[in-house]
Amino acid sequence: MANDQQVADDQELDSLDALVSLCKRRGYIFQSSEIYGGLNGFWDYGPLGVELKNNVFDFWWDAVVRQREDVVGYDASIIMHPKVWEASGHLGNFYDMMVDCTECKRRYRTDHLMRDLGISELPKECPNCGGELSEPREFGLMFETFVGATKDSQSVAYLRPETAQAIFVNFRNVQMSTRMKVPFGIAQRGKAFRNEVTPRNFTFRSREFEQMEMEFFVHESEERQWFDYWREARMQWYLGLGIREERLRFREHDADELAHYARYTTDVEYQFPFGWQELEGICNRGSFDLSMHNKHSGKDQAYFDEARQEKYVPSVVEISAGLDRTVLTVLVDAFAVEQINGEERTVLRLAPHIAPRQVAVFPLSKKLGEQARKLADELQRRFNVLYDEQGSIGKRYRREDEVGTPFCVTFDFNSLDDGRATVRDRDTMEQERVALDALAEYLADKLAPR
Amino acid sequence: MANDQQVADDQELDSLDALVSLCKRRGYIFQSSEIYGGLNGFWDYGPLGVELKNNVFDFWWDAVVRQREDVVGYDASIIMHPKVWEASGHLGNFYDMMVDCTECKRRYRTDHLMRDLGISELPKECPNCGGELSEPREFGLMFETFVGATKDSQSVAYLRPETAQAIFVNFRNVQMSTRMKVPFGIAQRGKAFRNEVTPRNFTFRSREFEQMEMEFFVHESEERQWFDYWREARMQWYLGLGIREERLRFREHDADELAHYARYTTDVEYQFPFGWQELEGICNRGSFDLSMHNKHSGKDQAYFDEARQEKYVPSVVEISAGLDRTVLTVLVDAFAVEQINGEERTVLRLAPHIAPRQVAVFPLSKKLGEQARKLADELQRRFNVLYDEQGSIGKRYRREDEVGTPFCVTFDFNSLDDGRATVRDRDTMEQERVALDALAEYLADKLAPR
Numbered sequence: 063m064a065n066d067q068q069v070a071d072d073q074e075l076d077s078l079d080a081l082v083s084l085c086k087r088r089g090y091i092f093q094s095s096e097i098y099g100g101l102n103g104f105w106d107y108g109p110l111g112v113e114l115k116n117n118v119f120d121f122w123w124d125a126v127v128r129q130r131e132d133v134v135g136y137d138a139s140i141i142m143h144p145k146v147w148e149a150s151g152h153l154g155n156f157y158d159m160m161v162d163c164t165e166c167k168r169r170y171r172t173d174h175l176m177r178d179l180g181i182s183e184l185p186k187e188c189p190n191c192g193g194e195l196s197e198p199r200e201f202g203l204m205f206e207t208f209v210g211a212t213k214d215s216q217s218v219a220y221l222r223p224e225t226a227q228a229i230f231v232n233f234r235n236v237q238m239s240t241r242m243k244v245p246f247g248i249a250q251r252g253k254a255f256r257n258e259v260t261p262r263n264f265t266f267r268s269r270e271f272e273q274m275e276m277e278f279f280v281h282e283s284e285e286r287q288w289f290d291y292w293r294e295a296r297m298q299w300y301l302g303l304g305i306r307e308e309r310l311r312f313r314e315h316d317a318d319e320l321a322h323y324a325r326y327t328t329d330v331e332y333q334f335p336f337g338w339q340e341l342e343g344i345c346n347r348g349s350f351d352l353s354m355h356n357k358h359s360g361k362d363q364a365y366f367d368e369a370r371q372e373k374y375v376p377s378v379v380e381i382s383a384g385l386d387r388t389v390l391t392v393l394v395d396a397f398a399v400e401q402i403n404g405e406e407r408t409v410l411r412l413a414p415h416i417a418p419r420q421v422a423v424f425p426l427s428k429k430l431g432e433q434a435r436k437l438a439d440e441l442q443r444r445f446n447v448l449y450d451e452q453g454s455i456g457k458r459y460r461r462e463d464e465v466g467t468p469f470c471v472t473f474d475f476n477s478l479d480d481g482r483a484t485v486r487d488r489d490t491m492e493q494e495r496v497a498l499d500a501l502a503e504y505l506a507d508k509l510a511p512r
Numbered sequence: 513m514a515n516d517q518q519v520a521d522d523q524e525l526d527s528l529d530a531l532v533s534l535c536k537r538r539g540y541i542f543q544s545s546e547i548y549g550g551l552n553g554f555w556d557y558g559p560l561g562v563e564l565k566n567n568v569f570d571f572w573w574d575a576v577v578r579q580r581e582d583v584v585g586y587d588a589s590i591i592m593h594p595k596v597w598e599a600s601g602h603l604g605n606f607y608d609m610m611v612d613c614t615e616c617k618r619r620y621r622t623d624h625l626m627r628d629l630g631i632s633e634l635p636k637e638c639p640n641c642g643g644e645l646s647e648p649r650e651f652g653l654m655f656e657t658f659v660g661a662t663k664d665s666q667s668v669a670y671l672r673p674e675t676a677q678a679i680f681v682n683f684r685n686v687q688m689s690t691r692m693k694v695p696f697g698i699a700q701r702g703k704a705f706r707n708e709v710t711p712r713n714f715t716f717r718s719r720e721f722e723q724m725e726m727e728f729f730v731h732e733s734e735e736r737q738w739f740d741y742w743r744e745a746r747m748q749w750y751l752g753l754g755i756r757e758e759r760l761r762f763r764e765h766d767a768d769e770l771a772h773y774a775r776y777t778t779d780v781e782y783q784f785p786f787g788w789q790e791l792e793g794i795c796n797r798g799s800f801d802l803s804m805h806n807k808h809s810g811k812d813q814a815y816f817d818e819a820r821q822e823k824y825v826p827s828v829v830e831i832s833a834g835l836d837r838t839v840l841t842v843l844v845d846a847f848a849v850e851q852i853n854g855e856e857r858t859v860l861r862l863a864p865h866i867a868p869r870q871v872a873v874f875p876l877s878k879k880l881g882e883q884a885r886k887l888a889d890e891l892q893r894r895f896n897v898l899y900d901e902q903g904s905i906g907k908r909y910r911r912e913d914e915v916g917t918p919f920c921v922t923f924d925f926n927s928l929d930d931g932r933a934t935v936r937d938r939d940t941m942e943q944e945r946v947a948l949d950a951l952a953e954y955l956a957d958k959l960a961p962r
Contacts, residue, residue: 089584089689095593097681097809101659101669104591106682109584109690109698129892131899134539134559139720140703141554143545160661169661205657207671209551209707209719211610211619219551221657221671231547232556239539240559241902248559253590253703257659269659270589359547442579449581452691 078264078335081397084408088465090114090393091265103261103269105386110465113418113446115272115389118303119251121416121511122274122383125299126249133247133276134240138228140253141209141219149358150227150351151322152220157200160259165193171259172198203256221255226380228252229277230351233376234363237279244365244376245288247278251385263336265386272385277347279376281367285325285346288379293328293344296381300330300341302511303388304413305395309333313340323350330383332391341391342383349375392416396466402491410466411489415511419467420445424458426474434473437483437498441471444502445509463488469505528714528785531847534858538915540564540843541715553711553719555836560915563868563896565722565839568753569701571866571961572724572833575749576699583697583726584690588678590703591659591669599808600677600801601772602670607650610709615643621709622648653706671705676830678702679727680801683826684813687729694815694826695738697728701835713786715836722835727797729826731817735775735796738829743778743794746831750780750791752961753838754863755845759783763790773800780833782841791841792833799825842866846916852941860916861939865961869917870895874908876924884923887933887948891921894952895959913938919955 085091089108093100107115127135147153159172161184168190176182179189188195205221208214222228229236229248236248251274261268280288293312300310315327325346331338352375356363366373396410414420421441425434428451438449448467450458455472462470472484482495485504496504535541539558543550557565577585597603609622611634618640626632629639638645655671658664672678679686679698686698701724711718730738743762750760765777775796781788802825806813816823846860864870871891875884878901888899898917900908905922912920922934932945935954946954 086685087689089686092682092685094589094591095596095681096685097805097811098593098595101589101591101593103659104589106589106678107587108682108686109586112585112587112700115587128896131892135562136559137557137562137565139544139551139554139556141544141551141705141720143548143551145548146545201661205659207655207657209553209655211651211709228556231545232542232558235536235542235546236539236558239537250562255591259661270591355547361547442581446578 078394080399080408081393082264084397084410084464085111085393090465103258103267105265105268105270110418111389114392114412114416115385117416117418118388118392119272119274119385121303122299122385123249123251125295125302126247126274126276126381130247132242132245133249133278134236134242136229136232136236136248136250137252138225138232138250140222140255141207142222142228142231144219145358146227146231146355147204147220147223149354150230151354152204152223152227155322156204156223157202158259159198160201161195161198163188163191163193163195166191169259170195171201174260201257201259203258205255205257222252223256224254224382225250225252225273225275226277226382227351229275230378231355231359233277233279233352234361237365243369244367245278245280245284247276249274249276263334263339265390266334266336266339268386271387274383274385274388276381278379278381279365280379281370281372281374282349282377285348285377285379289326289328289344289346292379292381296330296342296344296383300332300388300391302413303392303416304411304512305332305391309395311338313338321345323347332395334391334394339387341387342381345380345382347378347380349377351378352376407460407463409463409488412466412468413511414468414509417466417468417509418446419448419462419465420469420509421505422448422450422458422462422467422470424449424455424470424472425451426455426472430473430475430477433477437471437473437501441502441505445505459486469508471501528844530849530858531843532714534847534860534914535561535843540915553708553717555715555718555720560868561839564842564862564866565835567866567868568838568842569724569835571753572749572835573699573701575745575752576697576724576726576831580697582692582695583699583728584686584692586679586682586686586698586700587702588675588682588700590672590705591657592672592678592681594669595808596677596681596805597654597670597673599804600680601804602654602673602677605772606654606673607652608709609648610651611645611648613638613641613643613645616641619709620645621651624710651707651709653708655705655707672702673706674704674832675700675702675723675725676727676832677801679725680828681805681809683727683729683802684811687815693819694817695728695730695734697726699724699726713784713789715840716784716786716789718836721837724833724835724838726831728829728831729815730829731820731824732799732827735798735827735829739776739778739794739796742829742831746780746792746794746833750782750838750841752863753842753866754861754962755782755841759845761788763788771795773797782845784841784844789837791837792831795830795832797828797830799827801828802826857910857913859913859938862916862918863962864918864959867916867918867959868896869898869912869915870919870959871955872898872900872908872912872917872920874905874920874922875901876905876922880923880925880927883927887921887923887951891952891955895955909936919958921951 090111092106094104208217209219210217313329327345329340330342352363396412423438470486486493540561542556544554658667659669660667763779777795779790780792802813846862873888920936936943
């Protein structure tokens with residue numbers, strides 16, 4: 063990977079430094095293969111990160127699949143038949159233009175370079191060192207591999223660059239096996255891979271990432287109504303994650319930036335320290351994808367609509383979100399460093415229902431360890447619980463604030479008499495005495511989605 | 513893929529035919545990219561399959577991570593630094609020997625061929641057509657790709673053939689960020705890839721699959737005790753999935769079949785229609801992996817044990833299960849075709865707590881649709897529910913039996929008067945009248961793990 067490491071850093075990362083450091087120190091996110099020097103554009107989720115990521119995903123699956131009668135799930139293989147990518151247009155169209163500096167060896171995506179410099183023509187000189195820039199060339203974004211015993215054009219295959227195509231090629235299988243009627247959707251979570259020219263901004267633009275996509279199949283006459291419906295539903299979902307409203311916005315794509323398959327697209331954007339960036343695209347893809355697969359596979363993708371007495375290839379309204387991006391967003395949005403009575407406090411104000419650790423249980427003194435541990439064990443059946451008896455209560459609170467634990471429960475000497483424990487709220491830092499036998503319900507209520 | 517399709521079929525598949533057909537017809541499992549002729553060794557999970565797979569995984573995560581204080585989770589990138597595979601021994605050792613028939617083009621793994629023929633020397637003739645077999649050659653099992661703008665030895669990378677190595681290379685990061693003390697474990701679910709010579713037996717041996725692995729780090733003196741502990745715990749877990757005890761067994765590896773990293777290994781095996789096969793390996797890997805990564809990375813992998821006042825590289829007891837294999841096992845084990853009063857009934861006797869659809873709600877007549885739908889909507893908040901008003905009640909029961917729905921609830925005209933509905937049990941086919949306001953609790957109790 064030596065030839066690729068030189069583009070690892072980016073000055074935009076600086077403003078994320080404190081969060082990146084916390085993520086590593088406390089087990090949210092690590093660089094992939096760190097003991098071997100890392101791998102540019104690849105990240106791992108540590109013990110707290112994997113729980114946060116799964117909580118965010120569960121919240122999505124619940125809203126988009128579980129609670130709906132008109133959406134079903136799917137989980138496709140990452141490697142698909144290469145003809146899928148021929149039909150989708152990825153084999154012909156999915157590349158970025160890049161230039162290299164012949165002096166300092168920095169690599170740039172030409173579109174990003176022009177955008178960052180605010181110019182409309184490609185510069186000749188490197189903005190970093192003034193060196194000469196190479197001629198622009200294509201940088202294919204799909205990772206290639208070979209399936210079977212030979213390595214040739216017959217055996218080439220690709221790591222999927224998006225999960226959506228797996229849904230399109232299985233539209234008929236799913237529709238027929240479930241007897242779903244249009245309008246209905248198919249949703250999927252899964253890994254996707256793009257050989258990005260310049261991975262950057264922590265997990266925001268990486269080479270291996272997870273998508274949460276749902277393709278909603280509709281009659282052409284209902285494209286706009288469903289597009290508007292999902293646009294609104296998706297914004298509400300981000301608000302339901304506890305993300306600040308003022309840092310979220312819609313952005314409509316201009317005609318000249320639309321993808322080849324798109325009739326119109328709206329992005330949900332978040333205001334990161336490195337600027338407004340896309341979290342999700344809501345896109346009217348029309349019947350482009352099903353029609354292309356119809357043509358390339360020779361398999362009829364048309365659907366007979368009994369209510370309309372009409373046979374047609376459905377249109378698609380797509381909602382396409384990045385799971386890693388959403389996790390990064392809730393971390394960025396939750397991260398704060400405060401001054402409390404002259405002391406610094408780092409806190410992750412994660413919405414309680416997605417916090418990876420929900421409750422911490424402390425004995426005030428190690429002498430109360432037995433009782434406090436029993437309480438922790440009971441709560442463990444319903445919540446993600448840490449039992450901790452190391453250090454002063456103040457220090458234990460700070461450690462939990464830093465990882466975003468919404469509630470700390472302290473068992474003290476009075477608890478032996480009054481059967482109550484002190485529950486401390488991460489955000490208000492207020493404390494409340496709660497009866498031990500009412501504690502689980504109390505916490506369940508506070509930890510439920512709002 | 514043309515050169516690879518000819519080995520797609522296997523006579524052993526025959527005995528799975530009825531299940532494979534059900535899986536496709538009802539949306540459990542599809543061939544990948546089916547409209548393009550499929551891709552040998554790759555499978556997709558349909559709407560019911562993805563729910564079943566996630567339920568099995570959740571049951572694992574709950575048992576191995578959530579309910580334990582001594583195991584934490586992890587989620588690593590699939591593509592890691594290539595040095596990981598140098599250190600682990602995969603780059604040098606991870607291949608199978610294969611031969612091709614020069615006549616019928618069939619491909620065989622040499623070890624499978626000798627085992628199936630019950631001979632100890634490689635035959636010269638193809639058992640299928642009598643044609644001449646080629647000289648044996650190595651078949652590398654890792655999928656290769658290239659990261660970055662060039663394709664050369666500097667940029668080569670691999671799709672991981674197992675998830676375990678990601679845990680080993682992050683042992684120190686996880687231990688330090690969580691302050692866990694040995695003995696403790698790190699668990700992970702994730703995709704792995706092996707370019708198998710002969711994928712076969714439906715999803716049993718595929719080229720892309722999901723593993724559930726947990727590496728438990730222990731002091732060398734406690735290897736055997738923890739090995740025995742996990743061996744027993746894992747068998748209990750399979751029984752908790754409702755799998756028939758008489759189709760499960762342990763099998764100790766003989767000394768001559770042990771992997772290069774293993775001190776000793778026990779497999780959990782299941783009696784499939786195609787024979788006893790491995791579901792999971794429980795393995796004492798000693799300190800092989802951490803020591804190799806210590807050596808290759810130059811990063812100290814030793815741990816200071818405060819209780820023992822001793823610094824050492826921990827030993828590892830591994831539990832390595834296949835998620836796809838477990839899903840296949842519960843399907844095979846649950847699948848039955850019965851004669852009921854002269855009629856044939858196909859039923860999936862899935863344990864209720866992993867069934868993808870938990871409850872179906874039927875109105876006896878479409879006239880009761882409004883009330884029955886309201887009931888379905890209420891139950892939907894807690895369970896995976898289907899509302900169905902198409903066809904006779906008998907037909908609706910049969911459809912649900914076939915996909916394994918444990919409970920069907922019928923709202924009839926009496927329900928309007930007595931506020932009760934009929935709950936029908938999939939396995940006993942017995943029916944019980946249950947009060948509507950007690951229905952959710954009744955079902956929750958029946959659907960809980962035993």
